Amino acid sequence: MFEALHPYENRLITYSDYLEFALESNCSKPNDAKGARCPVCTRLMKVRSGHKKGDGHFCHKDDKFCPTKAPAGRPYIGLPPSDIDPIATKLNQEFAQNNLSKIWNRLQSIVPFIDFKEFIDILAEAKRLRVYSYANLEPKLLPYVYVTLINFLPNKSFQKKRKLKFCFFYESEVQTYGDLWINQGSFSRLTRISYNNGKTQRVTLIDTNTAYLEREQDSLSQKQLEWCIKIM
Structure with a gap:
């Protein structure tokens, strides 16, 4: 997904927002920072860069069930x-x-x-x-x-x-x-x-x-x- 909940706040952030958060957290790699959260299952998510500019997105860190994967x-x-x-x-x-x-x-x-x-x-x-x-x-x-x-x-x-x-x-x-x-x-x-x-x-x-x-x-x-x- 292209937006997820902020690691600490109840608001949505984009891939770019998360990269900025990781930088402010003094992390050399984005996924070393505290993960964003899925807005439905609230489990931690990681970021993945896309194949082209502006294609970066969030994905679950595990393979457990989340309603967003199966409505x-x-x-x-x-x-x-x-x-x-x-x-x-x-x-x-x-x-x-x-x-x-x-x-x-x-x-x-x-x-x-x-x-x-x-x-x-x-x-x-x-x-x-x-x-x-x-x-x-x-x-x-x-x-x-x-x-x-x-x-x-x-x-x-x-x-x-x-x-x-x-x-x-x-x-x-x-x-x-x-x-x-x-x-x-x-x-x-x-x-x-x-x-x-x-x-x-x-x-x-x-x-x-x-x-x-x-x-x-x-x-x-x-x-x-x-x-x-x-x-x-």
């Missing part, structure tokens, strides 16, 4: 909640239905060229996985659960404008969606990984804020809203 291996997908509260489920579904337009607008801002049909697919998956039934679910954070439910493929994008495949990940400690809310007030780090031909191209940290609820933006049409609610 289908995200453990929180496919595991429905064990304890279901019917009242909480109803309230969470109602929140989603009452804020569909705002949730849709937030997804548009973090998923390049998202198509409305992809949104429908997300809502169908949320129903299948019973996402609204998770204990302690904070419904305001639903957009950041929704994006992990499907892979965003170029041929499914709006007017097929998306050039890369996108997948969203939480750090590897998250084993079920319920884990996202175990530590109240501290939502797990969400990362968007961009792929090209199976290779990681770019890493983006997603700000999981709730300011989207305060913005007045264009709404979905009545027909689109009815379609969404029918799927939910």
